[in-house]
Amino acid sequence: MTTYLIRRLLLIAPTLLGISITCFVLIQFVPGGPVEEMIGRVRALASARGASVKSISPAEVENIKAYFGFDRPAPERYLAWLGKLLHGDFGRSYIYHAPVLQVIVSKMPISLFFGLVSFFLSYLVSIPLGVAKAVHHNSTFDVATSLIVFVGYVIPGFALGILLIIFFGGGSFLDWFPISGVVSDNHAFMSPLGKVADFLHHMVLPLICYMLGEFAFLTMLTKNSLLEELNKDYI
Helix, strand or coil, X not given: CHHHHHHHHHCHHHHHHHHHHHHHHHHHHCCCCHHHHHHHHHHHHHHHCCCCCCCCCHHHHHHHHHHHCCCCCHHHHHHHHHHHXXXXXXXXXXXXXXXXXXXXXXXXXXXXXXXXXXXXHHHHHXXXXXXXXXXXXXXXXXXXXXXHHHHHHHCCHHHHHHHHHHHXXXXXXXXXXXXXXXXXXXXXXXXXXXXXXXXXXXXXXXXHHHHHHHHHHHHHHHHHHHHHHHCCCCC
């Protein structure tokens, strides 16, 4: 066991290095980036001032590339980024226009909320449902819930989000849940209980999208595992 643990710990560094290289290489082939974003901002600013900017000179494009480090070869840029990362410098987000570490910290509370709540809710629902499906295998209840679980497993989260907005977010049918923000505009003026209720009200639709795939997987895993045990000779 000690050898196994040491081996797994030693694999952490090369695994992270491999992931970082893979992500870096993939990003090189993705359309768009900081250079294109900066060019778009320059054109938008010129348009807002009434100027007509249809194109930017090659020299200006090269200056923008040099500003973001794109005037250097990709391996050199990767090593420079990795060196800064090892010193705690995560760089600056060109989308949020703020340090990356600051953006991560600002998003951490809501990410932890989604992760922990979806984890507990998934197990709270999946295990009893999986047990019930195994006990009533091939019944009408099992078939009906399997259909729901299958749909929940195959539908992508973003597609489910669009459907939830249409049906429950005021898109075309029921306007039951808000579709943006974490709290309402008047959140600061609510009572403590009202603040909690308002926050949870905003979390309903995102949590459904966040946990549905995991919920479906755990339900079928529980059912199949229990069926396997129920079919053994000692039961």
